[in-house]
Amino acid sequence: xxxxxxxxxxxxxxxxxxxxxxxxxxxxxxxxxxxxxxxxxxxxxxxxxxxxxxxxxxxxxxxxxxxxxxxxxxxxxxxxxxxxxxxxxxxxxxxxxxxxxxxxxxxxxxxxxxxxxxxxxxxxxxxxxxxxxxxxxxxxxxxxxxxxxxxxxxxxxxxxxxxxxxxxxxxxxxxxxxxxxxxxxxxxxxxxxxxxxxxxxxxxxxxxxxxxxxxxxxxxxxxxxxxxxxxxxxxxxxxxxxxxxxxxxxxxxxxxxxxxxxxxxxxxxxxxxxxxxxxxxxxxxxxxxxxxxxxxxxxxxxxxxxx
Amino acid sequence: xxxxxxxxxxxxxxxxxxxxxxxxxxxxxxxxxxxxxxxxxxxxxxxxxxxxxxxxxxxxxxxxxxxxxxxxxxxxxxxxxxxxxxxxxxxxxxxxxxxxxxxxxxxxxxxxxxxxxxxxxxxxxxxxxxxxxxxxxxxxxxxxxxxxxxxxxxxxxxxxxxxxxxxxxxxxxxxxxxxxxxxxxxxxxxxxxxxxxxxxxxxxxxxxxxxxxxxxxxxxxxxxxxxxxxxxxxxxxxxxxxxxxxxxxxxxxxxxxxxxxxxxxxxxxxxxxxxxxxxxxxxxxxxxxxxxxxxxxxxxxxxxxxx
Numbered sequence: 001x002x003x004x005x006x007x008x009x010x011x012x013x014x015x016x017x018x019x020x021x022x023x024x025x026x027x028x029x030x031x032x033x034x035x036x037x038x039x040x041x042x043x044x045x046x047x048x049x050x051x052x053x054x055x056x057x058x059x060x061x062x063x064x065x066x067x068x069x070x071x072x073x074x075x076x077x078x079x080x081x082x083x084x085x086x087x088x089x090x091x092x093x094x095x096x097x098x099x100x101x102x103x104x105x106x107x108x109x110x111x112x113x114x115x116x117x118x119x120x121x122x123x124x125x126x127x128x129x130x131x132x133x134x135x136x137x138x139x140x141x142x143x144x145x146x147x148x149x150x151x152x153x154x155x156x157x158x159x160x161x162x163x164x165x166x167x168x169x170x171x172x173x174x175x176x177x178x179x180x181x182x183x184x185x186x187x188x189x190x191x192x193x194x195x196x197x198x199x200x201x202x203x204x205x206x207x208x209x210x211x212x213x214x215x216x217x218x219x220x221x222x223x224x225x226x227x228x229x230x231x232x233x234x235x236x237x238x239x240x241x242x243x244x245x246x247x248x249x250x251x252x253x254x255x256x257x258x259x260x261x262x263x264x265x266x267x268x269x270x271x272x273x274x275x276x277x278x279x280x281x282x283x284x285x286x287x288x289x290x291x292x293x294x295x296x297x298x299x300x301x302x303x304x305x306x307x
Numbered sequence: 308x309x310x311x312x313x314x315x316x317x318x319x320x321x322x323x324x325x326x327x328x329x330x331x332x333x334x335x336x337x338x339x340x341x342x343x344x345x346x347x348x349x350x351x352x353x354x355x356x357x358x359x360x361x362x363x364x365x366x367x368x369x370x371x372x373x374x375x376x377x378x379x380x381x382x383x384x385x386x387x388x389x390x391x392x393x394x395x396x397x398x399x400x401x402x403x404x405x406x407x408x409x410x411x412x413x414x415x416x417x418x419x420x421x422x423x424x425x426x427x428x429x430x431x432x433x434x435x436x437x438x439x440x441x442x443x444x445x446x447x448x449x450x451x452x453x454x455x456x457x458x459x460x461x462x463x464x465x466x467x468x469x470x471x472x473x474x475x476x477x478x479x480x481x482x483x484x485x486x487x488x489x490x491x492x493x494x495x496x497x498x499x500x501x502x503x504x505x506x507x508x509x510x511x512x513x514x515x516x517x518x519x520x521x522x523x524x525x526x527x528x529x530x531x532x533x534x535x536x537x538x539x540x541x542x543x544x545x546x547x548x549x550x551x552x553x554x555x556x557x558x559x560x561x562x563x564x565x566x567x568x569x570x571x572x573x574x575x576x577x578x579x580x581x582x583x584x585x586x587x588x589x590x591x592x593x594x595x596x597x598x599x600x601x602x603x604x605x606x607x608x609x610x611x612x613x614x
């Protein structure tokens with residue numbers, strides 16, 4: 001087992017979906033990534049920042065899941081990052097109602113000494129300069145995974161492209177892959193991204209699953225067909241957390257093992273969307289994860305005899 | 308091995324895509340279904356109608372593939388069904404430029420005596436009354452598969468719903484499933500359709516693959532991620548032809564074997580879209596099919612140890 005460094009937001013979210021709305025609840029990319037990685041029994045640390053308004057019980061909960069929070073800076077006089085969004089009826093698009101950066105504005109990540117030798121680094125969606133700052137503190141990382149979004153392509157493209165040269169895996173959604181490359185075909189887009197730095201490209205397609213590209217190979221992980229998606233918030237981060245958590249736990253970074261890791265990510269993401277925020281992930285049992293892995297096997301495995 | 312009865316159009320198509328346009332070429336649902344089923348070595352017959360303008364060389368080609376054409380009526384004084392369409396840039400939508408029913412207008416299907424005992428029936432997209440006419444001629448079918456489209460939902464819903472009560476499998480696309488049920492969730496839509504008659508529901512999602520539902524089980528067949536789709540015409544019919552051809556060839560109508568059948572359908576559809584019309588299917592070798600089945604294995608199979 002190797003260690004996993006997670007950088008990303010730890011935040012308050014207020015979410016509205018056709019099924020209801022929440023007050024300020026626990027959210028943030030690093031939170032979802034950490035909770036998902038914890039399901040894989042990964043030895044992970046969260047590198048992030050919160051304000052004095054962040055409840056101790058949230059910190060306790062993260063610790064109780066086995067997540068190391070020694071990299072979680074608390075700024076007593078500051079306020080925690082806050083995001084608020086409203087999903088449309090089809091759940092595939094949303095409006096951001098509020099984004100208050102607060103303590104994130106002057107965030108300078110510090111990787112705890114005990115985790116500088118981690119083999120796996122998950123760079124959650126953040127300013128590319130912050131992501132770069134984490135990479136530079138690592139001693140000998142074996143696998144750096146990057147998440148990002150269109151906002152950074154629009155506003156900090158040069159810095160983002162520099163970070164992209166330094167990572168092994170990029171995980172972005174289909175529209176972001178198209179924006180980054182100017183290519184409509186996801187196969188062509190993935191090829192182009194592989195020339196920018198990463199050896200592996202994950203393209204997330206929401207309810208249509210995710211594709212993993214490496215050289216001329218492709219692997220496809222479906223999303224579990226669901227009767228209803230209650231709240232999609234954090235699904236992509238949960239996916240990334242399952243992916244990196246499984247890889248860190250197994251210490252095997254081969255393409256073959258990445259297939260398993262991506263299935264783990266898809267399995268955990270399928271739980272995430274069943275309740276608001278992190279509720280489902282917090283209450284998730286190993287038995288449920290095991291049973292859903294079985295469901296994913298039944299969903300995708302066939303046995304045509306190729307003679 | 309059991310026999311397969313295919314009913315559907317045999318037609319002229321004129322197709323325009325961003326990559327080019329064709330004159331009148333060979334098309335029609337039954338043509339694609341038959342060519343795909345032939346790749347599975349199914350013993351199939353096409354029940355359809357063409358006009359005196361239909362070239363003998365097309366008929367010869369179908370026969371050379373091992374497709375029985377004793378159910379293909381030729382109306383010497385009539386004209387063959389003609390469809391013309393133009394695809395938009397994203398290839399996911401198209402405009403119909405012309406539809407000339409011609410001999411199809413008065414088509415009364417006759418299943419040849421030698422095929423009335425067939426176990427598998429593939430009802431290609433046609434007027435529900437014609438589909439019903441075929442069902443009524445069958446002696447003891449084991450598996451009736453129905454394709455249809457929004458046009459029949461709009462114009463002949465009552466007759467369509469009657470046919471739906473008589474089939475075992477329905478294969479429609481996502482938008483059609485939503486229209487038929489009024490449900491946005493495909494899982495909910497599939498459940499609702501299973502109460503209308505069919506025990507199995509296939510929902511085709513184009514480039515996002517296809518889902519097979521049966522009771523509470525789901526199987527997902529991806530579409531092969533392609534750099535470019537040259538011409539999507541006939542992909543759904545090819546998929547249906549691979550599905551029913553494989554089932555007829557193996558004579559095993561279990562849910563487990565349907566998973567294999569759906570993969571066969573997806574494999575053959577992935578070839579269909581590589582060239583205009585039936586060109587790719589006509590020239591397809593067994594070796595190519597075998598290799599692409601391997602590709603689909605690599606695309607979807609993983610080996611997480613569930614202890």
